[in-house]
Amino acid sequence: MTKNWKSPKQFVCLFTQKAKILFNEEPAALTPKKVYLVLANLVKDLIYDDWLATEQRYDARQTKQVYYFSIEFLLGRLLDANLMNCGMENMAREGLKELGFDLDAIMPLEADPGLGNGGLGRLAACFIDSLAALQLPGHGCSIRYQYGLFEQHIVDGQQVELPDTWLQDGFPWETKRSDKAVHVRYGGSAYMRPDGKGGLECVHEGYSSVLAIPYDVPVPGYRNHTVNTLRLWQAEYTPDGLFGQGQGGDFRKVLQYRDTTQQISRFLYPDDSTEEGRKLRLMQEYFFVSAGLQSIVRHYRGQHRDLREFDRYVALHINDTHPALLIPELMRILMDEEGMGWEEAWRITVASTSYTNHTIMPEALERWSIPLFQSLLPRVYLIVEELNRRWLAAYRRKFPGREDKAEQVAILWGGQVRMANLAVVGSHSVNGVAELHTKILEESTLHPFYEVYPERFNNKTNGVTHRRWLLESNPPLAALISDTIGTDWIRHPKKLKELLPYRDDPSFQEKLAQVKQDRKDALVRWIQETRGVAVDPHSLFDIQIKRFHMYKRQLLNILHVYSLYLRLLDDPDAVPLPQTFLFGGKAAASYGEAKVVIKLIHTVARLIDQEPRVREKLKVLFLENYNVSLGQRLFPAADVSEQISTASKEASGTGNMKFMMNGAITLGTLDGANVEIHRLVGDENCVIFGLRAEEVQKYYREGGYSSWDLYRQDEEIRRVLDVFQKNPLFSQLYEDLLRRNDEYFVLKDFAAYREAHQEILRRYQDRPGWLRASAVNIAQSGHFSSDRTVSQYARDIWKVKPIRV
Numbered sequence: 001m002t003k004n005w006k007s008p009k010q011f012v013c014l015f016t017q018k019a020k021i022l023f024n025e026e027p028a029a030l031t032p033k034k035v036y037l038v039l040a041n042l043v044k045d046l047i048y049d050d051w052l053a054t055e056q057r058y059d060a061r062q063t064k065q066v067y068y069f070s071i072e073f074l075l076g077r078l079l080d081a082n083l084m085n086c087g088m089e090n091m092a093r094e095g096l097k098e099l100g101f102d103l104d105a106i107m108p109l110e111a112d113p114g115l116g117n118g119g120l121g122r123l124a125a126c127f128i129d130s131l132a133a134l135q136l137p138g139h140g141c142s143i144r145y146q147y148g149l150f151e152q153h154i155v156d157g158q159q160v161e162l163p164d165t166w167l168q169d170g171f172p173w174e175t176k177r178s179d180k181a182v183h184v185r186y187g188g189s190a191y192m193r194p195d196g197k198g199g200l201e202c203v204h205e206g207y208s209s210v211l212a213i214p215y216d217v218p219v220p221g222y223r224n225h226t227v228n229t230l231r232l233w234q235a236e237y238t239p240d241g242l243f244g245q246g247q248g249g250d251f252r253k254v255l256q257y258r259d260t261t262q263q264i265s266r267f268l269y270p271d272d273s274t275e276e277g278r279k280l281r282l283m284q285e286y287f288f289v290s291a292g293l294q295s296i297v298r299h300y301r302g303q304h305r306d307l308r309e310f311d312r313y314v315a316l317h318i319n320d321t322h323p324a325l326l327i328p329e330l331m332r333i334l335m336d337e338e339g340m341g342w343e344e345a346w347r348i349t350v351a352s353t354s355y356t357n358h359t360i361m362p363e364a365l366e367r368w369s370i371p372l373f374q375s376l377l378p379r380v381y382l383i384v385e386e387l388n389r390r391w392l393a394a395y396r397r398k399f400p401g402r403e404d405k406a407e408q409v410a411i412l413w414g415g416q417v418r419m420a421n422l423a424v425v426g427s428h429s430v431n432g433v434a435e436l437h438t439k440i441l442e443e444s445t446l447h448p449f450y451e452v453y454p455e456r457f458n459n460k461t462n463g464v465t466h467r468r469w470l471l472e473s474n475p476p477l478a479a480l481i482s483d484t485i486g487t488d489w490i491r492h493p494k495k496l497k498e499l500l501p502y503r504d505d506p507s508f509q510e511k512l513a514q515v516k517q518d519r520k521d522a523l524v525r526w527i528q529e530t531r532g533v534a535v536d537p538h539s540l541f542d543i544q545i546k547r548f549h550m551y552k553r554q555l556l557n558i559l560h561v562y563s564l565y566l567r568l569l570d571d572p573d574a575v576p577l578p579q580t581f582l583f584g585g586k587a588a589a590s591y592g593e594a595k596v597v598i599k600l601i602h603t604v605a606r607l608i609d610q611e612p613r614v615r616e617k618l619k620v621l622f623l624e625n626y627n628v629s630l631g632q633r634l635f636p637a638a639d640v641s642e643q644i645s646t647a648s649k650e651a652s653g654t655g656n657m658k659f660m661m662n663g664a665i666t667l668g669t670l671d672g673a674n675v676e677i678h679r680l681v682g683d684e685n686c687v688i689f690g691l692r693a694e695e696v697q698k699y700y701r702e703g704g705y706s707s708w709d710l711y712r713q714d715e716e717i718r719r720v721l722d723v724f725q726k727n728p729l730f731s732q733l734y735e736d737l738l739r740r741n742d743e744y745f746v747l748k749d750f751a752a753y754r755e756a757h758q759e760i761l762r763r764y765q766d767r768p769g770w771l772r773a774s775a776v777n778i779a780q781s782g783h784f785s786s787d788r789t790v791s792q793y794a795r796d797i798w799k800v801k802p803i804r805v
C-alpha cells in the first residue's frame, strides 16, 4: 500500500489496478459512477495507514478520548473533502485527466450521505471535521440509516416525499466490522432480588436481543495524519435473538421479531414527526447508545484495569436529548455487568457525561410515555425510576414544600419520561449553542436546574467548518483570500481578520466583486441545466435555505415578496433593481402548515412569472431537495442571507455563519447567533430588524398582541393577505395569522422587515460600501469556525488535548 500518490503517472497505475480488482474492467470502459467508486476506494487506501496509526497512538498514549453521540451526522459528500484533507486533489485531477475523465464531473455523482435533517446533524459533521483537524482524539457515534430523510420533489407546487436511497450504489467510505458486533436487549421483564451477599441484584429475563454491527467511516484531519472514526451502527436479526420463543415453534413471533429488528436502522425520522414511528425512534435511541457504550467499555477494559477511573479516560457527549439514555445505560453496565454500587456508578456517569441543548421550543423537548418506555426497556426503566426517586428526594430537601418546583424538575411526571431533565441531572456540563440561547436556558427553560447547579451551565456558540464551507465550496474566494493574506487562515481561521485592512482597497474590492459574480454565474448555469429555469445573474440574490418551520418565518419572506409584486403592479419603478429570491428546504412530512408555505411560495412565483410588468424585476425560485451539496452551491452565490426567525426561537442557526463566510450580508432578527454576528460586524455591515427576544417573551407572558388591530390599521398588510384568496389551502395560514393571533409575529414584524429590505437595496446600490461590508463579514467569520467551538468544548468540557500522529 502506498502512503501517497507520488505522480499522476503512479495514480494512473493504481487506478488501473483498482478498476481491475473492483470491476474487472479497463479504466476506459468504466461508467462515470464506477470511476467515482474506484477513486473513492483509492482515497480510502490512502487514509488507511494513518487511521490505524492514529488508533495505535491513542492507545499507546492512554489518552482521554471523546465520543460524540448524535442521532444525526449530516456529512455531505466525502470525496472532495477527503481529497482536500489528504492534499491529493490536484494529483487526482491530473491523473484522471490522463485517463480521459474530469474530476469535477465525477464528484457530483456521489450521493449525499443523508444521515441527518438539519442544523443539529450538520453541526455534528462539522464537529468531527474540526476534532480531526485539531488532532483531538474524538469520535462520532450514530446509526447507519438505510434511508435518510426523504428526497423532496415538488409536484404542482407541493412537496412530495420519496425515499432517499443514498445507499443504493454502496457507500465506499465505510468498513464493516462484524468482529466488533454487540447485542442490544429489548423487552422482557426486570426485577430486583437478593444477591446472596446482603445486597440486591437485577434480573432481566425474557428479552429479545438485536445484533448491532458497526460500520466505521474514517474522519481525516486537514493534512495532519490524524484519522478519527465515525462509528455507525446497523441493526441485524440474529436467529437466536428471540428469547425462549424461537424454539417454541411460534413462527409468527419469529417473523415479527425479524421485521422489527430490521426496521431499527432503516429510516431516519424527522425531528418533528408525529405519533407514527415513535416507538421505533425510541428503539433507535437506545440502540446506538447501548451499542456505542458497550464497545467503549469493552475497549476501555482492554486498556485499563480499573473501571473507577473511567471518567479520566472517557468523555461522553450527548447531542440534544436523543442519546440521553446513555446515562441510565452506563449505570446499567457499571452496576449489572461490572458489579459497582449505585453511588460509585453515579459519580462516574455524571463525571463522564456532558449535554448540549439545541432548542427551547417546548414541543421539541422529548418526552416518552412511561408504558411504552417500560415495556421496551424494563431494566433501564428501573434505573430511571430509582434515579428520579433519589433526585426528587434531594430536591425536596432543598426546597421543602415547593411541589410546584419539584414538578418542573422531575424526570418522571404525568405518565412521561422527560429526556431533557434526565440529561441535565446526569451531566456535569449543560451548554446552549449561542449566548442568547444559553441565557434563555438559564433564565427560563432550565431555570430550576440552574438554581441548583449553576456551575454546570455554559455557552458554546456554534461554528461551521471553514474547510468545507469556504475552502471546498468556494475555491475562487479561498484563492483570493490566500493571494491577499497568505494561507495561514486555513489552519488558523481567526487570521481571516487580516483581510480587514483591505476592506476599502479598490483592487481587492474589484476582485471580490468578480468572485461573487463568478459564483452567481455558476449557480445560474446549474439552475438552467438542471431545472431549465433562467435567472438573471445580475440581479440581487436573496437566499433563505433551511428546514421549513413556522418559527423560521419563510412566510414573512414570501408575503413581503408578494407585497413587492403588488407595488410593481401599480408602479413599475417601485423597485430600483432586479432581485431574485431563492428558497430551499424540506418540511416534515407531517407538518401541514409548513407544507402550505411551500405551496404559497410556488403560487407567488407563478404569479410573478406570468406578469410581464413584474417579472423583469422579481424572480422567485424554490430549489427542491435542499441538502448539503446544494448548500455548497448556494452559500457562495448569495448577496443577502435571510435569518428572520421570531426572536428567541432559533437556538443558534448555522446557515447564517456559512453565508457570512462567503461574503453575504445578513438580513436578520436579533436571534440565536445573529446577535453575535451583529456584535462582530456592527450595524454598518448587517441589517437588523424586528422584535427583540425580550419583547417577544413579554408578549407571550401577557397573552400576545392583537393581529386584528394591525390588520385593520395597515393597508398594505390587508392587501398582502388577499394572496390567501388564491387557494383554499391557504385559509390555514389566514387562521394562524388572524384568528390564532399570529404566534410567530409575522404581521407584527412585517413593517420593520419591509424597511429592512429597503435598507438592503439602498446599501446594495452603493457598490464600494456593499463590498466593504462583504469583506468585513468574511474577515470576521473566523470566529464562527467550528475549530473555535470545538477547542472550547475540548478545553472547558471534555478536558482533552491534541495528540500528534
Ligand code: Z16
Pocket (backbone or CB within 6 Å): 117, 118, 119, 120, 121, 123, 271, 320, 358, 359, 364, 433, 462, 650, 651, 652, 653, 654, 672
Ligand atoms: C435541530 O436541527 C436543531 C434543534 C433541535 O432541537 C433539533 C434539531 Cl434536529 C437546530 C436548531 O434549530 C438550530 O438553531 C441550531 O443552529 C442547530 O440545531 C445546531 O445547534
